[in-house]
Amino acid sequence: MQTAEIQRRWLSFFGDRGHTVVPSASLVSDDPTLLFTVAGMVPFIPYLTDLVPAPYPRATSVQKCIRTNDIEEVGKTPRHGTFFQMNGNFSFGDYFKEQAIAYAWELLTSSEADGGLGFQEKDLWVTVYKDDDEAVRFWKQTAGLPDERIQRLGEDSNYWSTGQPGPAGPCSEIFFDRGPQYGADGGPATDDDRYVEIWNLVFMQYLIDDVRSKTDFRIVSELPKKNIDTGMGMERVAFLKQGVENMYEIDQVRPVLDMASELSGRRYGADHDDDVRMRVIADHIRSSLMLMSDGVAPSNEGRGYILRRLLRRSIRAMRLLGVDAPTFDALFAASRDAMKAQYPEVGHDYDRISRLALGEEETFLRTLASGTTILDTAVEKTKSTGSAQIPGDVAFQLHDTFGFPIELTLEMAEEAGLSVDRDAFGRLMSEQRARAKADAKSKKSARAGLSVYGDFRAKGETVFTGYELLETETTVLGLIVDGHPVQSAGPGQIAEVIVAETALYPESGGQDADQGRIVGNGFDLEVLDVQRPVKGLVSHTVQVTTGEVAVGDSATTVVDPLYRHSAAQAHSATHVIHAALRQVLGPQAHQSGSYNKAGYMRLDFGWNQALSPATRTEIEDIANRAVRDNLEVTTRILSLDEAKAQGAMALFGEKYGDRVRMVDIGGPWSRELCAGTHVGRSSEIGLINVIGESSVGSTNRRIESLVGLDAFADLAAERAIVSQLTSTLKTPREQLPDRIAELVANLKAAERRIAQYEASALATRVPALVQSAHTLGSVRAVIEDLGRLNSADDLRGLVTSVRERLGAEAAVVALAATVNDKPAVIVATNDAARSTGVKAGPLAKGAAAVLGGGGGGRDDLAQGGGSDASAIGAALESVASQLRG
Incomplete structure (x- = not known):
């Protein structure tokens, strides 16, 4: 049985039994605590935890998943895969334990001719939570399983929770016995590869708190609304049904x-x-x-x-x-x-x-x-x-x-x-x-914090009116201070405000949040941020500037019109730049991320090499011609399938519902799915000034632009600089590049001549330094403070030159100088000195300690530095002292 056929049978079975068939969500999870969708239930967590009201009483899906915690086991066992598909059926307060067990047994054991998966009953075992007598009873009634094929296991195997306070419950797992050739008898409790887990049924029936570990928590009460979350491993069932040894040998792999x-x-x-x-x-x-x-x-x-x-x-x-x-x-x-x-x-x-x-x-x-x-x-x-x-x-x-x-x-x-x-x-x-x-633990705590929004979300979705209005009258539904619901907030306090309707745009789709205020009878709130903490709910972070706001108050959300207009310009400019990129580079230059706010936009796109100046100019030119052409900007609400059929582009990783908003600029020239705010016609964008293009990975580039008045201000600043240069250099604007290139070449030539003069001057100091050599301990030593030098390289050159001039006799050279207002010391030893046990590294390290820094290096050459130039004399004395010793 091919994998696609298993999927078809699964969705058909549960769809025929009243389950809404939900398409797989993206592998990129929108849960802030997760990088990926790691289980089939992840997209349904808000419904299972009652954070968001479920839109249907029962659902089924085949969900794409990624897990990398067992990556080292991939290839070594028959069942560990990084990508896998989880077939799930879910009940949100509808059916519970008995029906879930009945559905699982019916699908697994019904013949293939009748639409089932055709497993033999004699090959199936189940495990249940050790105290779940109810599940044992249902397995006996439904499947007629004998006691010996129902094994009771503890919390570590057969109890589910998020690891945080909230819903939890026992689970029951179904295993397939591959036969004695694959391992010892004794059922799933043996934890042997012979018994392959193919289905897990989670019975979410309790509320827990005081969670100290996965197996140590307190059950508070039964949930008023019990849920079912099940998952059948597609790849595991596929390799069993296809008669191969492991998941790597199925038709898809x-x-x-x-x-x-x-x-x-x-x-x-x-x-x-x-x-x-x-x-x-x-x-x-x-x-x-x-x-x-x-x-x-x-x-x-x-x-x-x-x-x-x-x-x-x-x-x-x-x-x-x-x-x-x-x-x-x-x-x-x-x-x-x-x-x-x-x-x-x-x-x-x-x-x-x-x-x-x-x-x-x-x-x-x-x-x-x-x-x-x-x-x-x-x-x-x-x-x-x-x-x-x-x-x-x-x-x-x-x-x-x-x-x-x-x-x-x-x-x-x-x-x-x-x-x-x-x-x-x-x-x-x-x-x-x-x-x-x-x-990860800090991110996990963020999930616990989301529970505060559950009661507010249960009152319904926040209605966004900002596409048509800049002011909206509404009601304060809730206030949150320091993560806890409160009844009121006073002057100076920072609070989150939940209202029934809002004209203020919450940050999403790459667009920054609106700026504005929330005002009411006797209070004025400055809006600091607007976010969607959970799907369908908008939260406004505010500072109370005057008065006191309370739950139940009438209020008006007020958008800053200038900021909104500038943000809309930037978002529309993002679409225009994207269309220009695709026109110049081809359809493979697909947007992979964006960010825009008033006056600025950036767009990441798939490409693996830098854009030439000519290409950047061409993209900028196409974008500004689109602005000049005053293209109409239209928005339509369509089904996702209709929008895709009309060629609308979707941002990878973005989550879309059944109904989507499609934004056209110039008809199909730019057609994207987008929930952001936009101008009415392209000419309202004003001006697009590309200010940068850079790498954000081996296969992604980023283009940045200023938009509108910000773009004009940047160009005006450049014009002022050019004007100043033409005046200072007494050169016409069109000749500036050649004139500056000439000046740079002259400067480099002068620097080379100066370096030659300085090198000659330094070389003249070598004989005097050699003459200063005197005996310290077992070596001849040159120890001097050279004053100020341009670079450590000059100091190093002097040290090595003096060492060479001292000949084969055991010698040490320790020279110090002030380089860029910082003290530096370099020590060199020759072969004869090192044969007596004198090494440069310890000498430099000791001197650097006196200078208030650190140092070290090889036995023949080492250096150190510090922060106290006044201590150079003491540092050199420390070298002399070590040599005397």
């Missing part, structure tokens, strides 16, 4: 594995280590394909870093299979062909995805060369010291800075006959994980 086998010339099934590598490649390529189809681009942070790690692990695995040449072109094409039937978007957007992947592969292959140089240096240094172990900090640097997986460093070290200090590497990795965990 195996083609990539086979391509890796073909490219490497290694046969799958011939070698365990090679098999694991091919499975890693198959999983990671598919996962990367799906992430990029949802708008994630490789980068050094957040989601982009995870994607980059997956891509680089794939390259490493191909390298370990003996392939050093680029392979992504073939591997991604194989994954596209395997996935596009179920996810057509990967085919439609493949040009962009392929460009991202190939660009990242090319970059990392270059990075491998750079990292290899660093590793080679470390190998050489390690061998020179007589050690057989590369330091852990080198391995960590390669991992953290260059993206080298530790396995690659180990392999390359082994080729050089060395090992790696894994303990030190492990400590550094643990420290990094601890920092990440602390960051």
